[in-house]
Amino acid sequence: MNNSYTTSGNSGPKVRSDCEVSLGLSDRGGIVIDLKSKVEALYGESIKKQCTEILNYFGIRDAFLRIDDSGALSFVIAARLESAIKKAADTELDYLPDLLEENKYSTSSGRFRFSRLYVPGNTPGMMINAGLHSADGIILDLEDSVGPEKKDEARILVRNALRQVNFNGAERMARINQGERGMKDLEVIVPQYVNLILIPKCEDAATVRNIENRISEIKANAGLNNPVYLMPIIETALGVEMSFEIARSAASVVAIAVGLEDLTADMGVPRTVEGKETFYARTRIVNAAKASGIQPIDSVFSDVGDMEALRQSVLSSKALGFEGMGCIHPRQIPVIRQGFAPGPEEIEKSKKIVLAFENAHSKGLGVVALGSKMIDPPVVARAQKIIDLAVRLGLLSGGWMNEIPAEMK
Amino acid sequence: MAIATVINAAGRSVPTEINGNPAIPFRGVGKHRPHGNKFGPPIPSCSDFPDDGNKVVATLEEALLRCGIRDGMTISTHHHLRDGDLISNRVFEIASVMGVKDLVWFPSASFPCNDPLIKYLEDGTINRIEGSMNGPLGKFVSEGKMKGTAVLRSHGGRVQAIQDGEVKIDIAVLVAPTTDSYGNARGTGGNSACGVLGYAKADSMYADKVIVVTDNLVDLPCFPMEIEGNYVDYVVVVDKIGIPEKIASGTTQITKSPDRLLIAELTAAFLEKSGILKDGVTMQAGAGGTSLAIAVFLHEILKGKGWKSKFGFGGSTKYMVEMLEQGQMGYILDAQAFDLDSVASIVKNANHIPYPVFNAYNYHSKGNLTSMMDIMILGATEVDLNFNGNVVTHSDGYLLHGIGGWQNCLHARNVLLPIPLFRDRIPVIVDEVTTLCGPGELIDVIITERGIAINPLRQDLIESVRDSGLPLKTIAELKDEAEKICGKPSKPEFEDDIVAAIKWVDGTVIDVVRKIKR
Numbered sequence: 001m002n003n004s005y006t007t008s009g010n011s012g013p014k015v016r017s018d019c020e021v022s023l024g025l026s027d028r029g030g031i032v033i034d035l036k037s038k039v040e041a042l043y044g045e046s047i048k049k050q051c052t053e054i055l056n057y058f059g060i061r062d063a064f065l066r067i068d069d070s071g072a073l074s075f076v077i078a079a080r081l082e083s084a085i086k087k088a089a090d091t092e093l094d095y096l097p098d099l100l101e102e103n104k105y106s107t108s109s110g111r112f113r114f115s116r117l118y119v120p121g122n123t124p125g126m127m128i129n130a131g132l133h134s135a136d137g138i139i140l141d142l143e144d145s146v147g148p149e150k151k152d153e154a155r156i157l158v159r160n161a162l163r164q165v166n167f168n169g170a171e172r173m174a175r176i177n178q179g180e181r182g183m184k185d186l187e188v189i190v191p192q193y194v195n196l197i198l199i200p201k202c203e204d205a206a207t208v209r210n211i212e213n214r215i216s217e218i219k220a221n222a223g224l225n226n227p228v229y230l231m232p233i234i235e236t237a238l239g240v241e242m243s244f245e246i247a248r249s250a251a252s253v254v255a256i257a258v259g260l261e262d263l264t265a266d267m268g269v270p271r272t273v274e275g276k277e278t279f280y281a282r283t284r285i286v287n288a289a290k291a292s293g294i295q296p297i298d299s300v301f302s303d304v305g306d307m308e309a310l311r312q313s314v315l316s317s318k319a320l321g322f323e324g325m326g327c328i329h330p331r332q333i334p335v336i337r338q339g340f341a342p343g344p345e346e347i348e349k350s351k352k353i354v355l356a357f358e359n360a361h362s363k364g365l366g367v368v369a370l371g372s373k374m375i376d377p378p379v380v381a382r383a384q385k386i387i388d389l390a391v392r393l394g395l396l397s398g399g400w401m402n403e404i405p406a407e408m409k
Numbered sequence: 410m411a412i413a414t415v416i417n418a419a420g421r422s423v424p425t426e427i428n429g430n431p432a433i434p435f436r437g438v439g440k441h442r443p444h445g446n447k448f449g450p451p452i453p454s455c456s457d458f459p460d461d462g463n464k465v466v467a468t469l470e471e472a473l474l475r476c477g478i479r480d481g482m483t484i485s486t487h488h489h490l491r492d493g494d495l496i497s498n499r500v501f502e503i504a505s506v507m508g509v510k511d512l513v514w515f516p517s518a519s520f521p522c523n524d525p526l527i528k529y530l531e532d533g534t535i536n537r538i539e540g541s542m543n544g545p546l547g548k549f550v551s552e553g554k555m556k557g558t559a560v561l562r563s564h565g566g567r568v569q570a571i572q573d574g575e576v577k578i579d580i581a582v583l584v585a586p587t588t589d590s591y592g593n594a595r596g597t598g599g600n601s602a603c604g605v606l607g608y609a610k611a612d613s614m615y616a617d618k619v620i621v622v623t624d625n626l627v628d629l630p631c632f633p634m635e636i637e638g639n640y641v642d643y644v645v646v647v648d649k650i651g652i653p654e655k656i657a658s659g660t661t662q663i664t665k666s667p668d669r670l671l672i673a674e675l676t677a678a679f680l681e682k683s684g685i686l687k688d689g690v691t692m693q694a695g696a697g698g699t700s701l702a703i704a705v706f707l708h709e710i711l712k713g714k715g716w717k718s719k720f721g722f723g724g725s726t727k728y729m730v731e732m733l734e735q736g737q738m739g740y741i742l743d744a745q746a747f748d749l750d751s752v753a754s755i756v757k758n759a760n761h762i763p764y765p766v767f768n769a770y771n772y773h774s775k776g777n778l779t780s781m782m783d784i785m786i787l788g789a790t791e792v793d794l795n796f797n798g799n800v801v802t803h804s805d806g807y808l809l810h811g812i813g814g815w816q817n818c819l820h821a822r823n824v825l826l827p828i829p830l831f832r833d834r835i836p837v838i839v840d841e842v843t844t845l846c847g848p849g850e851l852i853d854v855i856i857t858e859r860g861i862a863i864n865p866l867r868q869d870l871i872e873s874v875r876d877s878g879l880p881l882k883t884i885a886e887l888k889d890e891a892e893k894i895c896g897k898p899s900k901p902e903f904e905d906d907i908v909a910a911i912k913w914v915d916g917t918v919i920d921v922v923r924k925i926k927r
Contacts, residue, residue: 016833017833017834038833038834039805039833039834039835039898040805041804041805041806041899041901042804042805042834042835042898042899042901043834043895043896043898043899044899045899046896046899070833071832071833071834071835072834073834073894073895073896074896128894129667129668129858132668132671132858132859133667133671329667330667330671331667331670
């Protein structure tokens with residue numbers, strides 16, 4: 001009888017939709033399960049059956065299993081048990097819950113990334129409904145939101161979440177760890193139809209290229225050909241200086257983000273709401289992204305209670321040229337989306353410019369004028385971009401031009 | 410002992426006798442017609458009461474003795490002091506010391522502060538509770554440990570039962586934040602203000618004996634009085650009737666949960682897009698976190714459109730008071746104040762009017778205030794494919810909540826249930842509710858974070874939001890979605906023993922709760 005137990009997961013009065021499992025391997029007595037569950041009357045039998053199946057899958061016939069369950073869904077229970085098993089015994093096996101058909105979608109490199117919602121990688125309660133809040137992307141975070149001793153179990157949980165949780169069309173993202181641990185994260189995460197990988201504390205182009213190569217190998221091994229994009233996060237002074245190299249380091253880089261909490265720490269200055277201390281860094285990153293034809297994405301706004309301050313922050317971020325922002329609470333999503341979306345005046349002005357261009361074009365005129373003002377081609381291009389954005393966001397009908405009375409054209 | 414059961418109009422097997430009294434099975438909504446006269450308490454005489462009107466006696470013990478407390482009596486209390494009530498438990502503590510047995514406790518609701526009463530249920534002081542049972546009390550009853558059978562009624566059903574003589578109150582012990590020595594009492598003033606005393610009105614009028622207990626005795630007249638001194642036998646003054654911070658409970662905080670806020674947003678959007686929300690709308694919402702958020706969202710819409718709600722019916726909260734004070738609500742008619750802001754508002758705002766449940770909810774009266782409401786926001790622990798609702802048991806079969814005003818409120822024009830599709834792992838939408846509390850024909854819309862289901866009986870509502878862009882689903886689709894995420898739950902198992910009867914608003918038995926199989 002082996003008296004050592006391995007444990008995985010979380011329990012406690014504040015824990016919801018999670019469980020803590022403790023596993024002790026044995027050499028006789030069969031599988032004994034001690035289940036304490038909030039939902040025992042409704043799911044007690046099915047939880048025991050599921051756990052027995054998983055233990056058998058790993059070839060375990062004799063063990064004592066204690067489960068302290070706070071209403072965990074089955075993909076969570078499976079992840080927790082698998083983690084406990086992998087701590088107790090060497091195994092090459094993975095217990096993969098079904099991959100939902102509706103989770104096998106790809107995204108495009110140029111899609112909007114206005115709002116991306118961070119979800120801690122070891123907190124299942126926050127994953128289940130993350131897809132309901134219309135974020136452009138959902139980041140399952142394996143890095144800073146997961147304590148060092150929980151990294152391995154979070155990786156398995158995130159894997160299962162990518163297979164079993166429907167994020168309703170949001171771009172499925174994961175933030176991996178730095179270094180070797182990040183490479184291990186990729187092995188597990190990439191085969192799950194993840195759409196985008198965030199690379200934390202990125203300081204050089206080589207790291208990005210390494211990751212891109214590793215992803216290609218993993219995809220090839222798994223026979224997958226869906227695109228997996230990259231979003232390096234600049235979080236150090238060195239990273240800022242290298243941002244242009246990083247932005248154009250690899251074909252799969254579609255955006256670079258800035259992480260101001262770590263950046264200000266690295267610079268040794270306090271982070272302020274106005275953000276003067278990171279003005280250079282942010283403009284530098286915006287410029288590097290624009291020069292490389294990718295999206296610059298701003299940091300998260302950490303005061304989740306102050307929506308007005310968030311609104312102001314989004315407006316100044318947009319004015320600098322950023323095309324999106326991180327969210328740490330679902331309530332921030334609509335504010336960020338509205339902030340980055342073109343306003344009604346912006347749309348009206350752009351419609352006039354595009355119409356003037358169309359008029360000039362149909363008359364064969366080389367010069368576009370709006371009233372007495374000449375309009376340069378870049379201004380037209382910008383207006384067209386805003387119109388496209390408005391149409392894609394549903395703020396403007398795709399056939400807007402045909403809906404305008406002839407005499408107004 | 411086998412009790413005869415029959416299948417009622419809702420298809421549920423119910424007994425024809427409860428606690429030795431005949432019981433009428435549910436016959437359908439509006440189908441049972443009462444006969445006879447209202448109940449009348451014994452005629453008192455002024456000659457038995459002091460000429461100077463001073464009815465103060467030294468202690469609660471003395472008052473109970475003078476009321477002739479004895480075995481088998483029914484003792485009523487109200488719940489306006491919510492979880493801060495210090496008196497109801499005291500009554501049974503005294504009775505236990507006196508050796509009185511087999512009392513029936515008839516509260517308008519119970520709270521966690523009443524958990525210590527389990528001791529008196531065990532020692533035989535209390536035979537049964539006819540009222541709501543939460544937490545440990547609910548568990549005690551569900552496990553078949555209570556001697557008598559519990560009877561659960563709605564707030565209006567409780568008034569109906571008193572009025573119709575179905576429950577005869579021997580002694581009503583009514584705590585009152587302010588009283589004069591004659592027994593005129595109100596819910597405001599003093600250190601234990603609770604706002605209104607609406608739930609105690611019927612008790613005061615129909616009980617054989619009435620004791621008012623206060624910690625704030627004022628000179629006659631205590632005005633405005635909700636309890637009239639002419640109904641009162643004795644007044645008892647104690648140091649403290651309640652714990653102020655527990656009188657207005659913590660439930661009146663807007664939810665911070667993003668999922669609940671999403672449900673609240675969808676509810677407000679539904680009310681706006683369906684045209685139910687309009688100038689002059691009448692509404693009622695509870696004090697749960699989601700309801701409060703809905704009130705805030707509705708307030709914003711009313712403000713934006715320049716509309717005004719004619720009146721809101723309380724359970725009042727801070728957010729309703731804000732509507733009143735900022736001009737988006739004409740009146741608050743208030744049966745109970747949920748938080749300290751509403752307690753203060755009753756004193757301060759002339760249009761914030763105490764409005765006893767007695768007038769509002771009783772189905773055996775000449776009209777029903779709730780049927781005049783356009784918007785009714787309610788909750789439920791379970792809803793089934795026929796839109797039937799359960800509010801008293803959880804899916805595991807345990808009694809966990811009282812009915813409150815829920816059944817009475819189902820008579821509103823538009824009944825909306827904003828509820829999560831599942832709680833932890835437990836689906837809220839099920840094949841068949843564990844306990845039937847409200848027939849599906851009265852429940853119109855289920856709003857979850859994953860979609861909105863409209864009762865097919867309400868084709869008008871379905872039509873009104875057809876092109877609204879709202880996430881409309883059938884109730885079966887919602888159920889399937891919940892089961893896909895959570896897995897199909899097993900059913901709890903029950904013994905044959907009936908531990909509680911659920912009354913419908915007209916006093917008929919709509920369902921029962923059976924003992925949990927262990």
